[in-house]
Amino acid sequence: MTEHSLWRFSRALHRAINERQLDEIDSLIDEDVDWAIYGPIDMFPFLGARHGKAAVIEVIRQIAQNIRVHRFDRESIMLGVDSASSMLRFSLTALGSNKPISLRVAHFAQFKAGRLRSIRVLVDSFDLVEQALGRPIQLPRMSSLA
């Protein structure tokens, strides 16, 4: 049984971010890739949508300049033949501020011939913003509990 594309992609992405080695990830991304990490792009310009391999490699380079990954735990995972989804919890450092950030992330990925064809990533973006700011945002209570 061959290794699922997710594992190879995941290792290469980790290396790209932490060691700024982009060669391996470059070979694992489809030319026509669709990429989206949903979140506040005003605060984090490396979030958002990208299309095509060149744009995705560039955004991975930007992510590598802004965070370091310390560890991640995969809390849930589903694997299909050419697809994968998981929910993970990351421990990161924001390099600009040297702040530790703990972030829950969900992704849905599709592969084609072993290369990433599309990925959509959802993060607990309010939690991310508060940790990056280093302070809580005051919120009103928006609930009518009867």
Place this chain on the structure above:
Amino acid sequence: MTEHSLWRFSRALHRAINERQLDEIDSLIDEDVDWAIYGPIDMFPFLGARHGKAAVIEVIRQIAQNIRVHRFDRESIMLGVDSASSMLRFSLTALGSNKPISLRVAHFAQFKAGRLRSIRVLVDSFDLVEQALGRPIQLPRMSSLA
């Protein structure tokens, strides 16, 4: 082929929220269920973790008092024998303020004998907070793009 547990659960949850009919969903939840919707619980007390069927039925009742679902589109989905994950985009109304909210959601669910055994839900929580407030939150730019 029998219908996947996700479809029956999804229909019953929709009915529970929009019509406040809890009988059907009650029969589709395991006594020992683990439930979590990650998000700012100070603002939305019906988010957060719940354990056990009684607590989950109660929180579904609270969600029904606070939102109405207008439509949802499933953008990605993976089905296993007793598991399912999907990414969806919901159009909601917050009933207290009558505000329309468009929200991206990812869930990972496990079923046992056709009943929900565990579910973890991630939402684009910053986007949710801004829409519920009805105004943008000013954020600094936290990026060192080189």
